[in-house]
Amino acid sequence: MSLIPSERHSDDAIFRHVIPAGEPYLFEVKKGQTLRLLDLEGNQAVDTLFYNADNPRERYDPQRTLRRQGNAYLSTGSVLYSNLGHPLLTIVADTCGRHDTLGGACAQESNTVRYALDKGYMHSCRDNFLCACLHDGRLHKRDIGANINFFMNVPVTPQGGLTFEDGISAAGKYVELRAECHVVVLISNCPQLNNPCNGWNPTPAEVLVWN
Amino acid sequence: MNSHFHSTPSLREERVPGGGHTSFILRRGQILRMTDIEGEANVSMMMLNPHEKSERLNLPDTLKGQHTARLSRGHCFYSDMGRVLAGIITDSCGWHDPFGGVLNAEETLEKYGAGRYQELRNGFYRNGVDNLLVEMGKWDLGLEDLLMVVNFFSKVSVAEDGRFQFWSQHSKAGDMVELFAPMDVLIILTALPHPQNPQSDYAPRPVQLSWFQADDPHAATEALFTRDENRRAFVNTQLFAL
Numbered sequence: 322m323s324l325i326p327s328e329r330h331s332d333d334a335i336f337r338h339v340i341p342a343g344e345p346y347l348f349e350v351k352k353g354q355t356l357r358l359l360d361l362e363g364n365q366a367v368d369t370l371f372y373n374a375d376n377p378r379e380r381y382d383p384q385r386t387l388r389r390q391g392n393a394y395l396s397t398g399s400v401l402y403s404n405l406g407h408p409l410l411t412i413v414a415d416t417c418g419r420h421d422t423l424g425g426a427c428a429q430e431s432n433t434v435r436y437a438l439d440k441g442y443m444h445s446c447r448d449n450f451l452c453a454c455l456h457d458g459r460l461h462k463r464d465i466g467a468n469i470n471f472f473m474n475v476p477v478t479p480q481g482g483l484t485f486e487d488g489i490s491a492a493g494k495y496v497e498l499r500a501e502c503h504v505v506v507l508i509s510n511c512p513q514l515n516n517p518c519n520g521w522n523p524t525p526a527e528v529l530v531w532n
Numbered sequence: 533m534n535s536h537f538h539s540t541p542s543l544r545e546e547r548v549p550g551g552g553h554t555s556f557i558l559r560r561g562q563i564l565r566m567t568d569i570e571g572e573a574n575v576s577m578m579m580l581n582p583h584e585k586s587e588r589l590n591l592p593d594t595l596k597g598q599h600t601a602r603l604s605r606g607h608c609f610y611s612d613m614g615r616v617l618a619g620i621i622t623d624s625c626g627w628h629d630p631f632g633g634v635l636n637a638e639e640t641l642e643k644y645g646a647g648r649y650q651e652l653r654n655g656f657y658r659n660g661v662d663n664l665l666v667e668m669g670k671w672d673l674g675l676e677d678l679l680m681v682v683n684f685f686s687k688v689s690v691a692e693d694g695r696f697q698f699w700s701q702h703s704k705a706g707d708m709v710e711l712f713a714p715m716d717v718l719i720i721l722t723a724l725p726h727p728q729n730p731q732s733d734y735a736p737r738p739v740q741l742s743w744f745q746a747d748d749p750h751a752a753t754e755a756l757f758t759r760d761e762n763r764r765a766f767v768n769t770q771l772f773a774l
Contacts, residue, residue, distance in 0.1 A: 378675045384633025388727055392694040393631070404678060406636050419694075423601070425592020430614030434597050434765045447612075462586045463676045465612075477690040481602030481627065483595050 322418030322489075325397040327497050329355065329414075329531050336530040340367075342523035343512030345449035347457050349374050350500045350530055355413065358508075359527040360472045363492040364520030366511040367471040368426045368446045371401060371409045374503040377459045379403045383422045383467045393477050395420040395469060401498070404466075409504055414497035417490050421475040423483065426450065426468050427513045436515045449509035460507070470511075471496055473518055487517040533624040535710055537752045538563055538744035545743075548575075550736030551655075553663035553722040555670060557582050558618070558713040560773070561749045565622075565742040568685050571705040573737040574726040575684040576634050576660050578668075579609055579617045582718040585673060587613045591630050591680040597761045601690065603628040603682060606758035608765060609711075615769040617717045619756035622710035625703050627687040631696065634660025634681055635727045644734040657734045663722035671718060684709055685739075686726040698728040712752040714769050 331337070335354075339361070340346045350356050358367050373379035382404040390399055397415045400408045425431075428447035432440040447465065454460035472490035477483055510526050511519055543562070547569070548554055558564050566575055581587035590612040598607055605623040608616045620628075635643065640659035647657030661678065668677055685703035688696050723739045725731065746752045757763050 380676070382633070384631060384680050387631060387696070388633055391696055393690045393696065394694040404675065406638055423592060424596050425590065428593075428612065428614070430612065430768065431590075431593045431597065431610070433768060434593070434610060434614045434761050438764055438767060461676075463674075466679050467590075467592050475596070477601040477694075479689055479691060481600060481689060483599050483601045485596070 322396065324416050324418050325414050326416055327357070327414035331529055334529040334531050337527065339525050339527045340508060340510040341525050342510060343444055344510055345453040346508045346528070347453040348506055350504050350506055352500050352502050355497055355499050355531045356506065357495050357497045357529040358471050359495040359529065360490050361492065361527055362524035364487060364490050365524050365526050366473045366513070366518045367526050368468050368509040368511050369471055370450065370465065370468045370507040372460065372464070372505040373403060373409065374505045377464060377505060379405050380464060380466055381409060381469070387422065393423065395422055408501040410498040410500050412496060413499050417472055417494040417496060419474055419489060420496060421470040421473040422467065424470050424473060424475040426509060427511065432515065440515060443514065444512040446509035446511055450507060453507055485516060485518065487520065533622065533708060535565070535622045537621055537710070537712065537746050539747055540745060543743040543745060546741040547738055548723045548741060549738050550723055551658045553667050555667040555718065555720040558717050558719050560713055560716050561746050562713050563621070563744040563746050563752070564711045564719065565708055565744065566684060567708040567740040567742070568703045568705060569738045569740055571703060572701060573685045573703055573739050574724060575739055576664070576681045576722050576724060577684060578664060578679070578681055578720040580718040581611060581617065582716050585671065585718070587611045588677065588679060589617055591682070595630060598759060601630065603630060606756060608756050608762045610765055614765055615772055616714050616756070616762070616765045618711040618713050620709060621712045621752050621755050625685055625707045625709055627702065628709065629683040629686040629688045629726065630680070631688050632683045632686065632727045634664060636661040643732065647734055658724060660722055660724050663724065664720055667720045683726050688728055696728060698726065698730065712746060714753055714766065715773060
């Protein structure tokens with residue numbers, strides 16, 4: 322894993338917003354702008370989906386993205402492709418080193434399967450996605466595909482195992498993406514309390530945008 | 533390899549030619565067998581709940597719920613609603629791929645060169661995105677419904693540094709996999725080479741589909757009780773069917 326820091330200063334950002342722990346946030350980034358996702362306190366999964374703002378049916382496609390880069394993890398240099406085969410964003414800096422796009426988002430229903438049937442009433446990323454999508458009006462359940470889990474480490478073993486490991490992100494780690502088109506960014510700042518993906522303590526995350 | 537879950541003659545047989553696409557509802561209690569006829573087949577598949585088509589195969593939930601990055605006997609396919617759309621009850625292949633996805637028209641042109649209907653008639657170079665979209669259109673589904681697909685009969689492993697490795701000649705002639713449906717499931721599939729298969733001449737392989745009634749749905753279900761997550765997903769499935 323190579324760590325590539327950014328030259329950008331937060332004072333120059335044209336937009337900053339702190340997403341409290343466990344909350345959704347939907348916003349837009351214009352073509353050519355750079356978006357930073359910042360893990361403020363460490364070990365915070367930021368579940369993220371991207372859409373083409375000019376055609377919300379066009380969205381981030383994890384299988385095409387991984388296949389084209391020939392690698393199962395996202396980091397600097399990864400081009401995030403859409404379901405139509407177009408680049409949506411490119412990761413241009415990354416001080417964490419590896420981000421997951423296989424683990425998906427937590428949901429009430431998947432929590433019942435993974436942990437216990439009575440965990441279905443805990444807050445979840447899909448609750449956040451659905452709430453933000455339906456308020457926005459352009460996006461619906463069917464638009465919610467597999468997401469990126471920034472700052473999450475989900476290694477695949479050569480034997481085909483999938484493990485959830487903690488500990489590669491930390492306070493102040495960030496990832497930066499250049500928008501290759503006008504994108505809608507849909508984030509759930511993950512509220513999961515049943516596994517260590519948030520270090521058992523969900524915390525705020527910040528988004529910054531530069532021209 | 534024999535199945536232990538059905539003993540009566542098949543309800544239906546269908547040979548899908550290489551490059552072909554089809555879709556159907558596998559009814560609750562039925563088994564779909566897919567057989568690789570010539571070897572090196574690949575079947576790209578989607579699964580949905582036909583009664584509420586926004587409920588679909590969720591591969592991330594499927595993988596993380598069973599702590600696996602490969603699919604084989606004993607694995608269930610979870611929907612985004614925490615239910616079991618289908619599970620693998622018989623498998624002579626040992627590894628089916630959740631990563632590779634499907635190629636679109638541009639990627640197919642890039643990989644195989646031009647192969648238009650105008651010159652090749654029905655031997656034209658088809659692509660997975662368009663094949664699946666055509667089938668999806670028949671069920672009034674749209675572009676947004678094309679999510680991650682499973683590639684049956686193909687093996688792609690991941691090295692320590694994350695690089696993918698495609699395993700050529702993984703599936704042999706006669707290899708087969710059987711899916712049991714504990715709820716009605718809309719299956720949409722196409723038989724095209726795996727996108728990461730390095731072979732650069734377009735040579736899609738046929739696959740035989742066979743439908744069976746499970747002798748004992750409970751026995752088929754219990755064969756999928758391979759971990760507690762699956763048991764809980766089956767509880768969700770049963771509640772839906774009340």
